[in-house]
Amino acid sequence: MLDILPQLLVSGLLIGGVYGLLSIGLTLIFGMLRIVNFAQGEFIMFAMFGAFWLHALWGIDPYLSIFIITPVVFGLGQLIERVVIKPILHAPHAMQIFATFGLSVVLQNLALTFWGPDYRSVQTSYTSQSFIVGNVAISATSLYAFLVAFLMAGALMAFLQFSRDGKALRAMVQNRYAASLMGVNTDRLNRLAFGAGVAYAAVAGCILTPIYYTYPTAGVDLIITAFVVVVLGGLGSVAGAMVGGLIIGVTQTLTGFFISVELKDVIALVLFILILLIRPQGLLGRAGMEEVGTK
């Protein structure tokens, strides 16, 4: 029974990486704008449909379509920030929830209207390919998704740490007024942060297309886990999202095998609650950060 443990751990880590990738955009938007984007899953779903159609119509590989879909969603995100997010940036939480939840409903129904409720999938030459290392089989698509997830997380952390605008974004979270006094155009950075946040959802969507079914409510099913991961890792922490993703992925895989598949979400959520009892700010979250950013 224990000789399967390496396989379970590897599978858990791989799926955990994907959870992390699904969560990065969400934690970025919350971290920078203090907005919980309930429509984040719908951006993932739109990217999945994009990748599906690019493949169905022109035979474009889903991984290649990342380079087409991500810039489009980035631009779309900036536009949506201007129209939907900007007016509610300093509004009460209830109003923010209505706005992003409403956006989610609109996007879901647009997809339903245009493409119908069918489950679709993309078959590629590598869909069922896997690498064998020792007695562990590693699914190619999951491995690619895992690698892209860490690459994207690393790129974002480097951007926030070292670039001018990255520093300005972090400064804006800590003190919006003072950031403006430094000559930071906070309107532009808000657009940038939201655009980048949904662009991360787009990358996640493209990466998931060969693994997961594409349908109008795919985002809802995916994003629930992402919310758990974001809170577990610490709201606003990119590294936390990755660590949280791995923990949830491994927990689900292990309990799915050793205890019961039906209970895998239950155990993961129990662990989630236990961790939050000890660290209410999440694993890598900073206590008090949620208040700091409200100025």
Next chain:
Amino acid sequence: MALDIVDLVAGYGDITVLRGINLSVPAQGVVTLLGANGAGKTTTLNAISGLQASVSSGAIRLEGTDLTRMPAHERVEAGIAHVPQGRQLFPFMSVRENLELGSYAPRARGHDKDVLDRVFSIFPRLKERLRQQAGSLSGGEQQMCTIARGLMSKPRYLLLDEPSLGLAPIVVKQVMSVIRQIAGQGIGVLLVEQNVALALKQAQYAYVLEHSEITIAGPATELQNDDRVRKAYLGL
């Protein structure tokens, strides 16, 4: 060559805080704006830097350039640096990162090194504290860091809001000597202070803001001997 405020009417929403004030800050030296709590001193600075306060009429001109309707971030580029009250640093960032953000505006880019050297010559203490988180500095050091951050944008005019607030007397002395140094380097300083005696010692010219209007204006030495100022603000 001056920063000119002309017939400025400004406030927050429906509340008018400034009813047509006029003041002028020359390109070199210190001008002080005095007044009691709530007189509208901070509002004047916010109107100049384009944040929070909204201007309903009048004009703000920087050496001929009209700033009145300019977005806040462009005003920094035009040469305004506003050092806000209450040391509004970025608490979870290092002193170095705070200073780097001070030179975010394009006018300061590429000059970071020179400006940083100049800032260190005024604030040698900050050089030792570069890696420390800004939130963990002492009150005086935080005030120094805030002023230093303002200087990093290579401003032509520096707006200082209550730099002596909450500081020990010895630190206040240091801050005032720093202000003299800055004014000597060819920067126009608009100093807002509640400590009237102190401010009048630093400044060449002074304005007194009372009930939303400028009621007294003149050379600082004259105001030091003005009966109204002595009675109301110096307690003499």
